Amino acid sequence: MQKYEIKLIALALLKQHERIVAGHLARLAQQLGRDGFISDPIIVDRNTMVILDGHHRFNILKNMGLKLIPACLVDYKDDAVITVDCWRKGEKITKEEVIAAGMAGNLLEPKTSKHNMPSRPAPMNFPFDELR
Numbered sequence: 001m002q003k004y005e006i007k008l009i010a011l012a013l014l015k016q017h018e019r020i021v022a023g024h025l026a027r028l029a030q031q032l033g034r035d036g037f038i039s040d041p042i043i044v045d046r047n048t049m050v051i052l053d054g055h056h057r058f059n060i061l062k063n064m065g066l067k068l069i070p071a072c073l074v075d076y077k078d079d080a081v082i083t084v085d086c087w088r089k090g091e092k093i094t095k096e097e098v099i100a101a102g103m104a105g106n107l108l109e110p111k112t113s114k115h116n117m118p119s120r121p122a123p124m125n126f127p128f129d130e131l132r
Contacts, residue, residue, distance in 0.1 A: 003081040009071040015050045017102035021110045029060045039123040045076035050102030053115045066131040072121050087111040
């Protein structure tokens with residue numbers, strides 16, 4: 001049984017919980033610009049619309065003036081679907097802290113959360129023309 005749903009979501013509905021890294025944003029923007037499509041859906045909590053993974057892709061499409069983004073909607077409360085760790089050794093983050101940051105707009109430092117999905121969706125090609 002599939003534990004997620006892939007949908008095109010309006011960027012305006014989504015909430016970030018982490019800041020981005022400018023250098024990574026620029027490199028990824030160049031790559032996506034060359035490709036002309038996005039292949040990996042961002043990961044989003046279906047209940048709150050908080051972005052769990054894909055902040056850089058979200059910001060690139062937003063900066064391009066696109067209106068839609070492919071999203072993998074998950075039930076963030078279900079640990080069988082997705083878990084969270086911290087990228088930095090010795091630090092911890094909880095799902096509740098991630099959601100609180102996203103809902104309040106108090107963005108966490110980049111790479112604070114590392115989300116793990118045992119059955120992450122396979123890459124698909126979403127041309128930018130379909131996201132306008």
